[in-house]
Amino acid sequence: MSLLEAKGIKKSFGAVDALKGVDFRVEEGEVVGLLGDNGAGKSTLIKIIAGYYHHDEGHIFFDGKEVNFNTPRDSHNAGIEVVYQDLALVGLMPVWRNFFLGREVCKKVGPLKILNKHEMRNVSRQGLRGLGIEIPSVDQAVAFLSGGQRQTVAVGRGVHFGAKLLILDEPTAAVSVRETEAILSLIERVSEKGISVVLVAHNIYHVYRVATRFVVLDHGEKVADVSKDEVTPEDLIKIIAPPLN
Amino acid sequence: MATNNNGPLILKYLRFKEVGGVVSLVAIFGIFGIMNPQFLSLGNLVTISTVAAELGLVTMGINLVMISGEFDLSVGSIFALTPIIFALLAKNGVPAILAVIIALAFAAGQGIVNGVVTTKGRIPSFITTLGTQWFWRGVVLAVTGGFPILLPSSGKFIAEIFGGRFGPNMRWSSLWFVGFTFLFYFILDWTRYGNWISASGGNPSVADAMGVESWKIKTSTFMISGLMAGLAGIATFARFRIVDPSLGVEMELQAITAAVIGGTLMTGGYGSAFGAFLGSIILASLNNGLILIGAPAYWYQAFVGIILVAAALSNIRIKKKLVGE
Numbered sequence: 063m064s065l066l067e068a069k070g071i072k073k074s075f076g077a078v079d080a081l082k083g084v085d086f087r088v089e090e091g092e093v094v095g096l097l098g099d100n101g102a103g104k105s106t107l108i109k110i111i112a113g114y115y116h117h118d119e120g121h122i123f124f125d126g127k128e129v130n131f132n133t134p135r136d137s138h139n140a141g142i143e144v145v146y147q148d149l150a151l152v153g154l155m156p157v158w159r160n161f162f163l164g165r166e167v168c169k170k171v172g173p174l175k176i177l178n179k180h181e182m183r184n185v186s187r188q189g190l191r192g193l194g195i196e197i198p199s200v201d202q203a204v205a206f207l208s209g210g211q212r213q214t215v216a217v218g219r220g221v222h223f224g225a226k227l228l229i230l231d232e233p234t235a236a237v238s239v240r241e242t243e244a245i246l247s248l249i250e251r252v253s254e255k256g257i258s259v260v261l262v263a264h265n266i267y268h269v270y271r272v273a274t275r276f277v278v279l280d281h282g283e284k285v286a287d288v289s290k291d292e293v294t295p296e297d298l299i300k301i302i303a304p305p306l307n
Numbered sequence: 308m309a310t311n312n313n314g315p316l317i318l319k320y321l322r323f324k325e326v327g328g329v330v331s332l333v334a335i336f337g338i339f340g341i342m343n344p345q346f347l348s349l350g351n352l353v354t355i356s357t358v359a360a361e362l363g364l365v366t367m368g369i370n371l372v373m374i375s376g377e378f379d380l381s382v383g384s385i386f387a388l389t390p391i392i393f394a395l396l397a398k399n400g401v402p403a404i405l406a407v408i409i410a411l412a413f414a415a416g417q418g419i420v421n422g423v424v425t426t427k428g429r430i431p432s433f434i435t436t437l438g439t440q441w442f443w444r445g446v447v448l449a450v451t452g453g454f455p456i457l458l459p460s461s462g463k464f465i466a467e468i469f470g471g472r473f474g475p476n477m478r479w480s481s482l483w484f485v486g487f488t489f490l491f492y493f494i495l496d497w498t499r500y501g502n503w504i505s506a507s508g509g510n511p512s513v514a515d516a517m518g519v520e521s522w523k524i525k526t527s528t529f530m531i532s533g534l535m536a537g538l539a540g541i542a543t544f545a546r547f548r549i550v551d552p553s554l555g556v557e558m559e560l561q562a563i564t565a566a567v568i569g570g571t572l573m574t575g576g577y578g579s580a581f582g583a584f585l586g587s588i589i590l591a592s593l594n595n596g597l598i599l600i601g602a603p604a605y606w607y608q609a610f611v612g613i614i615l616v617a618a619a620l621s622n623i624r625i626k627k628k629l630v631g632e
Contacts, residue, residue, distance in 0.1 A: 152506050
């Protein structure tokens with residue numbers, strides 16, 4: 063039984079058919095690279111899975127049950143975590159407040175429930191340790207962090223709170239060369255824990271490094287669904303952007 | 308690392324973000340104190356504290372709305388209408404305690420309407436509350452016929468709980484103001500709800516994705532803002548014993564300015580209760596000081612306008628360094 067199974071997904075925006083009946087499957091512990099040129103429908107598919115959009119037709123099964131995500135909150139509750147840089151964290155708030163947003167740890171002081179700041183600072187510090195990118199202080203506003211650090215916070219949060227599926231959109235874009243390596247290693251480590259990852263990216267070589275399977279979309283349709291031992295990065299590039307003859 | 312090199316410096320500033328407010332306050336007291344030593348007399352300081360409290364109670368509420376990412380321009384009208392409702396009910400035989408509860412329930416209830424219309428209707432709060440500001444002011448004029456309403460004797464006791472005298476000249480409103488400052492600081496900094504307010508203002512989509520229903524949070528801050536404006540109006544009623552139909556006009560300008568002086572970002576997600584406290588005192592002492600040195604009345608308005616823009620510019624520059632956009 064797959065962790066995520068999307069069947070016959072169709073989605074149109076007015077006259078534009080973004081997805082024309084796509085099947086998409088993710089197994090437990092897999093890292094799936096979702097590829098395709100601009101306008102292929104990768105972003106739309108991802109947003110449907112994450113609950114930002116609703117599919118017009120088709121069915122989605124998560125963890126064995128059919129699901130109907132109406133809002134991102136629904137998919138979040140089901141165990142899907144989105145790690146887009148600006149869709150995952152509130153820039154003005156410090157790391158620890160972001161880490162526990164919506165799941166704040168409180169302690170009782172008399173009749174009142176107040177934030178257990180000490181605990182949340184410690185736990186977030188622990189949860190972000192050893193992920194490959196150093197977060198110097200959990201008191202720092204997220205906006206001060208580099209792209210790689212922000213991804214680490216979002217991923218670390220997801221892992222800590224038991225996410226089953228992480229969705230990363232262009233995680234290595236806007237990230238320094240040194241951090242790119244760390245992020246790719248982080249993805250590998252996360253999947254070793256049994257968490258599934260869907261990786262949307264343009265950089266084939268980065269995706270090839272960490273993904274075990276590749277799904278290629280083109281103009282709203284799936285044109286390839288291959289495992290790593292079946293293709294080379296160059297093969298993938300040719301599928302995505304066939305050479306003009 | 309691509310971290311902002313100005314980071315630590317700005318953080319240090321922000322840890323004492325109220326420093327700007329304290330410095331301004333000291334400057335104002337220094338300048339006016341020299342120009343007219345009466346400014347620093349005990350009696351005058353008490354006057355300042357009373358005026359600051361009446362503005363400050365409104366500012367506390369509007370500050371919360373702004374941190375949650377919205378604006379409430381209707382506070383001035385609610386500031387006038389709430390004591391009017393209280394007076395009319397009390398005058399017509401409703402027991403004062405019930406009258407005040409109904410009046411404050413109205414103040415809170417119209418806030419909920421502001422919130423729901425803004426969030427569910429997806430209208431900018433600026434527009435919603437501009438509309439309700441005018442609507443409720445219209446109701447004030449219609450109900451009063453343009454004439455002031457007197458505080459009925461049956462309502463005196465209740466009204467004075469909020470704004471009556473104690474001691475030589477101090478008023479309860481000052482204590483309410485201090486108390487609410489601590490309460491709002493506590494809420495913002497030490498509760499889950501406070502975290503949700505900051506998140507709803509900082510990035511409502513993220514807040515929603517993480518399970519925080521930002522529309523509910525924003526609506527609740529509108530409710531609080533309305534309630535505080537109503538409370539402040541009743542406290543002021545206790546002092547003046549009449550409500551003029553023009554009471555509270557342009558109060559929203561002053562309250563927003565006070566919040567912005569205190570460091571609250573116009574775009575939401577960031578603000579301080581103590582900052583709003585200082586901002587209110589600054590405006591109140593500015594008003595008082597200008598009167599004492601014999602400046603024409605409209606100078607205050609001009610100053611408030613300048614200060615609002617200057618403080619907002621300064622906050623934006625800080626935010627730019629914070630968020631880099």
